[in-house]
Amino acid sequence: xxxxxxxxxxxxxxxxxxMSRHLEVRDVLKTIVASAxxxxxxxxxxxxxxxxxxxFAQFVVDGVSDEQWKAIGPLPRQHxxxxxMLREARPERLADVREDPRFEGWPxxxxxxxxxxxxxxxxxxxVIGALFLANKNCPRPTGGxxxxxEDEELLALLAQHAAIALTNARLYERSRELxxxxxxxxxxxxxxxxxxxxxxxxxxxxxxxxxxxxxDPARAKGELHQVAALAAEAADELRAxxxxxxxxxxxxxxxxxxxxxxIQVLDRAHTARVTFACDGFRALPAxxxxxxxxxxxxxxxxxxxxxxxxxxxxxxxxxxxxxxxRVTDDGRGFDPRSVRRAGRHLGLVSMRDRAxxxxxxxxxxxxxxxxTTIEMEVPGG
Numbered sequence: 001x002x003x004x005x006x007x008x009x010x011x012x013x014x015x016x017x018x019m020s021r022h023l024e025v026r027d028v029l030k031t032i033v034a035s036a037x038x039x040x041x042x043x044x045x046x047x048x049x050x051x052x053x054x055x056f057a058q059f060v061v062d063g064v065s066d067e068q069w070k071a072i073g074p075l076p077r078q079h080x081x082x083x084x085m086l087r088e089a090r091p092e093r094l095a096d097v098r099e100d101p102r103f104e105g106w107p108x109x110x111x112x113x114x115x116x117x118x119x120x121x122x123x124x125x126x127v128i129g130a131l132f133l134a135n136k137n138c139p140r141p142t143g144g145x146x147x148x149x150e151d152e153e154l155l156a157l158l159a160q161h162a163a164i165a166l167t168n169a170r171l172y173e174r175s176r177e178l179x180x181x182x183x184x185x186x187x188x189x190x191x192x193x194x195x196x197x198x199x200x201x202x203x204x205x206x207x208x209x210x211x212x213x214x215x216d217p218a219r220a221k222g223e224l225h226q227v228a229a230l231a232a233e234a235a236d237e238l239r240a241x242x243x244x245x246x247x248x249x250x251x252x253x254x255x256x257x258x259x260x261x262x263i264q265v266l267d268r269a270h271t272a273r274v275t276f277a278c279d280g281f282r283a284l285p286a287x288x289x290x291x292x293x294x295x296x297x298x299x300x301x302x303x304x305x306x307x308x309x310x311x312x313x314x315x316x317x318x319x320x321x322x323x324x325x326r327v328t329d330d331g332r333g334f335d336p337r338s339v340r341r342a343g344r345h346l347g348l349v350s351m352r353d354r355a356x357x358x359x360x361x362x363x364x365x366x367x368x369x370x371x372t373t374i375e376m377e378v379p380g381g
Contacts, residue, residue: 026254027285028169029060032162036133037062039158040151043135044113047121047162049128050086054078064111071109080104085120085130092118093152095145097134115140117147119159123167131159202230255289256281256316259296263314270304272329273311280318288378291354292316292325295362298347299327299374307331307372321380322360328373333366351376 029047037045044063051057059075076082080102081092094100097116118132133155136146209223253261256278267274283289296314303312309331316325348364351374355362360378 025166025169026058026060027283028162028165029058030062030283032131032158032165033060033062036131036155036158040117040133040147040155041137042117042133042147043137044111045131045133047129047131048076048082049166050078050130068109068111072107073109076106081116081118081132082130085118085132086127089120089122089127091120091152091156092116092132093145093147095140115146117145117151117155119152119155121159121163121166123163128163128166131155131162199234202227202234205230254283255293258293259314259316262297263300266300266304272304272309274300274304274314275312276314278316281316281323282318282321282380284323284378284380288322288358288360291358291360292323292376292378294354295351295374295376296325296327298351302347302374303327303329303331303372307333309371319377322378324375324377326373326375328371330371333368333370333372335368336364336366 029049033045033047036042036047042063044061046059046061048056048060049058055077056075061069064072078086081094081097081100084102085092094116096114097103098114113134115136116132116134117136118130120127121129121131133147136151138146140146205223205226209220209227212220212223260276260278263274263276284292300312300314303309307329309329312327312329314325314327316323348362352362355376355378358378360376363375364372365375366372
């Protein structure tokens, strides 16, 4: 490495520490790719985790903008050089990947790549990924590859530690899945109990209304209003439980794409206009992204069901190494000093708990007739 042994060793150490700092698979993959590209001074880096159907279950890139990545299209299949790395489990260092007989082209929006260095990521004898770099940022030797044997040795070292980090992350996520399964079971029981009670009350009230229709129409009308209120409460509890039980698309799409999709659906389903904007957001640890998503869902539910507003605006912006979520409506608002009543009604307690759980803060700005703004800030991971 041109920087010298001491600085090179420090860079490797920093990369390995960065990988070990994360527990979620998606965070580990992103850290591996970013570390490899920076360490070997390449223009592009990518890591693909194969599935069992000839494609990739996950594919993470670094050096390509979000706009470029969307324009490229679907994830690549296991063909060409990628297939060779996965199948033969050996390094590939090429002066020009486009001239290799195994090269099968790429989509029109794909960036142009020439010199190439790729290695399989192995857990024992099992190949669990393919890590590769392209376009070394240095003068290329005539007819040769910009990547050197030293680069290959360094990437091999990184790939070995990447395998350990990725395996540990998978084990962690499996343990989380067991915890989530237990939580979903608990929520299902709570849902059954809560809705069963509401439906039982609903049935009794409806029967009372039916008995009063002929001899006391006024009381029957009052009972029917109670039926409507109980039905609305049951619907709200069902909706809240479904939000908790529904698996978000965070693992596959990330926070921004998940939020954008959900807000587009809400915009079509409600008379109020619902907008979304994002500026400079960087991916955060999974726990923080999930907390931001859940608070956004709760705040949106409040704005669309209770505020009576015509406009709801959602923004996610970068702030330092973290992010800030803001949900604003132009509805009727409320007095934040009435914390006990409003907190229960609008789920503010649960939102604050979610923010506190990831080291964040939640602020509420509202006044009668002035709309409401819910803001959640989380630190960087």
